Amino acid sequence: MSKVKVADRLSQIQYNQFKIEEEVKEFWARNRVYNLIRDKSNASNRKFYFLDGPPYASAKSIHIGTIWNKVIKDIVLRYHRMRGFNVWDKPGYDTHGLPIEVKIEQSLGLKVKKDIYEKVGVEKFIEACRGFVNENMEAMSKQFIEIGVFMDWENPYVTYTNDYIESGWWLIKKAYEKGLLYKGYKVLHWCPRCETVLADYEVSEYRELEDPSVYVKFPVRGRHREYLLVWTTTPWTLPANTFIMAHPDLEYVRVMVNDEILILAKSRLEDVMREANIRDYKVIDVFRGSILEGLEYEHPLEDYVDAQRELSNYHRVIMAPEGVSAYEGTGLVHSAPGHGTVDYDVAVKHGIPVVSLVDEVGRMTRESGKYHGLYFRDEANKAILEDLRARNAIFHESTIVHRYPVCWRCKTPLALRATTQWFISVSKLKELLIREANKIEWVPEWAKTRFMNMLEEIRDWAIGRQRFWGIPLPIWVCKSCSYTHVVGSTRELVEMGGEVPEDLHRPWIDRVKLKCPNCGGVMERVLDVLDVWFDSGISFYASLGYPMRRDLYENLEPADFIVEGHDQIRGWFFSLLRSGIIGFNKSPYRRVLVHGFALDEFGREMHKSLGNYVEFDELIAKVPRDVVRFWLATNTIWEDLKFSWRALEYTARDFTVIWNTFVFASTYMSLDGFDPEVTTIENTIDSMEIEDKWLISRTNSLIRDYHEAMSNLKIHDATRLLKAFILDDVSRFYIRLIRRRVWEERDTPSKRAAYATLYYALKTWLILAAPIIPFLTEYIYQNFFKISESNTPASIHLLDLPESNTKLIDLTLEEHMSIARSIVETILSARAAAGLKLRRPVRRVIIAAKKDKVGEAVKKLSEVVAEMVNSKTIELQGLEFFEKLRVYTIKPNIGEIGRDYKKLTPEIVRLVEERGVEIADNIIKKGYYEAIISGESVKLEPRHIEIIAEYPEWLSVKESDLALVAVDKQLTREEEAEGYSKEVIRRIQFMRKEAKLMIEDRIAVWLDGDKEIMDAIKMYEDYVAGEVRATKIIYGTPTESGVYVKEWDIEDKSIRIGIRRE
């Protein structure tokens, strides 16, 4: 590879980040850079198994949150590759499930479930789902690639493939073998219009609905006029009432109201009576809830409901703290196990039957007797309330508006309803789940708390759905003897006498009949498909082809790293662990990072329906990819992100400074023929100035802190460090400091040292930034560093990240420099207060340190400070220097005095002016000053006066917590003259630029005008000529042609300047 020292390509490029990114993208594609990186990574024997949480392939345009998610993944993967790991980076897609079915139903114009069978047929429906998903995956991958995500896009894992389905069957079989698979009758949300059970995650929409709010009296068996008082908003569930729940530790009361005795919780008594508008009631006794255990009652509508003939055997009070609230209702809870989740759990626990009296279309069943055929909410409620009223079973009734779940597709209010489903008994695995979850490293730590809280409430898992587009449940049942067999693989299918269809989906798999090993009869598949959460939960082994091939999984497991949003704590993180425990008795991952949610600028969710959704294409068209990535990476990773176009715009501005920093380096290094392989920080160390050593130290501190942040997954900290380093330390500080050294015409050791230092710092930064902003770093690498060195790899992403050389870190120097920079700020503030332009040199700056360290820093770095504040000298003095010069003056605070002393005010003001020093002295020492004025006693306190410290005219003083600083304003004639010459230089430079001269062009200069300025220039002629690259300075107005002439005013003096290229 040929090298050309530092060639100045960058400054000839018009900065257009969009174009740069396009070029880089083409460069990567043309040179197959991703494959080169993979080859390098694969050669390592340190494995890093990253498991991609598969995004749901239900739309073409990816959400900002999905971009953030993949960018985080990409940064972590790139980081690990550049640290020499063998990185597994297969992306995935989640492709099954009801949301996709619904989109297809909509696009095919299907209204209800049976339309799928009757109007299009299941085959076409499945093909439509697959086609839809394929299109989405293709579009999504394109966007991920677009934003620079380096993953194995040619080989993603897809949950609908036959291999993946077969892997899924394996786990169901495993659950069966462990005795965890069972068939049960359970309460789940049901849409009576769509005629289907809904998965938990599908119950996500709620509406404000009005319902009855009724207090019902249940007579206590064998007692006269004594009732258990319950509250309900769902009268339609009363026919299915089976028992009443109470809390054993809550206090209850028996209370007398209108000759009747009611039982309810003490904490609810007042509210209930107020609501019922009853003032006249009397508490008879107070007792613990446990006393109520087993108390039997009668159902007010018992005789109307057929089902109650059996249920009435169970009418008693049961202790169930999980179902009772002390803040709502009456503390006694009506329970219908067929229509409530807690009710159901309690019933199962106590061996009580579960009865549902609502059918699949939402009508009351025959079993509900008198109410048979009524629609469950409005019709049934009305009839039941009428009957309760007629029987005087209502204590009080009104209505309530509350949030009620509705079907997310048709908005019909849902019913909780018991149906027969297949379950995996996850609750049996609770202990193991908790033990394994404890071994996982959670970032941030609170995610673990959240996860553990959730495991505490774990329930059995209903795995089946009565739908089509999903992994078919691999359970076959014999038609004659009901023998049940779980199939764990396609091979087993053949062994059982079946044929393997080309596609394992419904309906083809439904046609596979097996031979019953028990009776030889025909076995048919249970028509359910698996809950879509099952799919992604098995990705840790299924994406590796296990168990059909074992080597990959066995070499890679467990996953070293996974990362998703905090909604996935209960989602994917849990479903993975669940599958891990079922299949392998252990956690499938060891480290989790949780990121936030992408919200809009007001902190609301971004949704197409809210109109605040940002399309990927729009984003990429408006903002360069690296800017998006960098901005995303700056956000504290586990906190929510507020999207903002403005914030992106500001980030884009930072990028122009970054770019200019590299252009500056490239321009001057090339101009001077700097060769980074000849001139290095090692061999220029003797010529280094203190700022060079400082920057080298800072660079190594940056490397150290960057690795620290990255290895703790604090990507935002690493990103902020990079940003501060390049913008603050390099661009705004170091480069400004070395400008003078760099402008030197001759080849000096000092200049070489500065170049070596700058080159080293910039190259280090560029490599560290590569995982975060891969496009720009690649471009600068190609056009600056790569062409300046030999034996460089084809892409920056093939480099290893630098390690920190702690020997080069000088923390004392860094601290001193940071003190000096702070002192510089204070001095500049003093200059500004005195109206002294920075261009004007001052004779001296005096600094009195308040701390030892400040003194040390100023002493060590006085040259740097002098340069930064443009002062000839820096003088270090003790604090007493300022004390001696300081005089205090006093000013009356007329507002305060007037408020306190009214008419006396003018006299007090006069007194303060006359005896200022004495008063100030008293107030400083004693805190007050007393006097008698017009016979009245006056006490002046600090609030009455203002004490001002004043310094002599010729000093401008400022104070900070580190030091007192003073700028000496006095100027000698030489300094005046130097000031003027700088003014003239500035104007000549401006004219050079207007005349479009190159930096290295020489000129002749003509000067005419104000005598004082002419004298000044004569005094500094060599200096002026050097600064503007003039071969000669001629005093007078040019008569020659081709001279560019311009009139100027400097303060109140005017001059004429002419320049011409020589």
Next chain:
RNA sequence: GGGCCCGUAGCUCAGCCUGGUAGAGCGCCCGGCUGAUAACCGGGAGGUCGGGGGUUCGAAUCCCCCCGGGCCCA
């Protein structure tokens, strides 16, 4: 109703774990620079640290309660 997270300058956020005089960037105002220039640099104004209570010599930071927002559940 429960669990977890967030609430600090006009805006976006650091600081909180491990208490010690409130920080940055942007925006705004003022000034400067013009050899990185569709840039850049400096200065300034701007804050009851969501509210209340507690612990402490001392609380943005630790504890409790409340309010507002987010996520996940009921």
